[in-house]
Amino acid sequence: MPTFALSAIASSLLMMPVAGQAAQIATDSGDYSPLPAGIDLGIIYYQHTRHDEFYASGDEISDLAGIEELKTDIGLLRWVHYIDVGGYIVDPQIIIPFGKVTLDTVAGSTSSSGVGDPIVGGTVWLYNNQESKRAFGLTALASIPIGQYDADKGPVNIGENRWKLITQAAYVTPLTETFSLELIGEYTFFGDNDDFVGMDREQDDQYGVQAHLSKSFGQSTKAVLSYYHDFGGESSLDGIDQDDELDNNRWQASLQHFITPDMQLQFQYGRSIDVENGFFEDNRFNFRFVKVF
Template identity: 70%
Template sequence: MNKRHLTVLAATVLATGVSLIPSIAHSAQVATDPGDYSPLPAGIDLGILYVQHTEHQDYYASGKEISSLAGINELKTDIGLLRWVHYIEAGGYILDPQIILPFGKVSLDTTAGTTSSSGVGDPIVGGTIWVYNNTETKQAFGLTALASLPLGDYDGAKGPVNIGENRWKMITQAGYVTPLTETLSLDLIAEYTFFGENDDFGGARKDQQDQYGIQAHISKSFGPATKATLSYYHDFGGETSLNGVDQDDELNNSSWNATLSHFVAPDLQVMVEYGRSLEVENGFFEEDRLNLRFVKVF
């Protein structure tokens, strides 16, 4: 990490009261799950509850672990997501207008003390249109646009340790799904995100360059009700600046997840997922991630 990077980050610590963290959510903006880009028939509704717990102890800058220098002990997040999805048909295409509402708690433990925030995050609205959907081959290609609205709980004095982000975001994705064999399937997703300005980030103005990434899921079916998946995520770009000064924190980070999903009833699916980081150029190394997802079909 160069001297300018250290100087700017030190100034950030003084301004925010927390240590050297350009952004807590410096990763995939919407991490997809296996099957997200397999369209369902028009008229179906999904009520989804996500419960996510993550733990981080090591913080990286320019590929080097600097947790002790940054005074970081541990970051923990306990986040829930409520999601409603409604499938419709318009002009011969399947669409799924939806809304996502995050809530939960973020806690950062440093040598200077503990900073935490809890409450409701920024709602996300939008949906996917499937421009190609072959019901016989089960191949599909969809385009997604989601807008994150700056309506969540936010305290500018806490800088990155917040549930809300105090800025607009536009998240776009393109996803393709295809069977590989009778029991194997592949999902490939590309993501691109545009960020608005946060004018109160610990007393500073925070800007962020566009962020992009790829996501892949390879799934094995064990009958119609059960599926196991191995997933890979890689994120690029997204360098931030404070009051016009670049933070040299561009992403080149990767992670993996292993997932098991099962329909415990014809209209209720339960998914369990474990994951962790593979490599981190800038940001937190995720030691452990545990996700639970419950899907109710209406």
């Protein structure tokens, strides 16, 4: 497989365990609406995606790269605890990804399964107006490179063999009694992977924007339309730039419903809009279960 294709596949695959196609942490509507101190959330996510189109510099090169299909089945376990620190709501949390990634090419099939790199950190809300339901929060999350990783499989891994620092800033505001808007900016710093198929892989900082427009139907149900756009993140192998900088976007529709006052289900469907470098996401199916403690 050509080196540029290998690196670009890595740029796509290494982001999948948490975020899907590009965003390092793909947020959902409601993530930045703070809950009272003392509340805990136990969350389970499941994501299934399929891709058979691969792009480099805006052109599809699936045949050139020998790619037939990429399949991912990824789960996440997440625990969030809300506390009060000096009058500010803070939510220390841990995220543990697990699952399977399979890449089919003309040369054969490669897959990886197991537990990925755990992510720890949290959000602090610098502004939290319960009456107006407006809020502003800052997040810092660190990805710890102790997950399943096989250097010979290169991009087809659950773990990444590198540190990451993921930062976000988010603003939440109601538009009407039933419509709300959430705007999120993300910026990620990457450590080096010093054993990527025998090469040293470095990656520039990545940044992006996320937006959620939601409509509430009573107290229990909410429909959401989301948009994600990601930039940057060009990688290099042994010091050679790979020209795989992101300029990718996608949309997603969600339905959230509380089946009881302390249990919520969420179903999502989405797909890519435009891809400059990486896999075009034909179909994304997500499921989330939240238990409030």
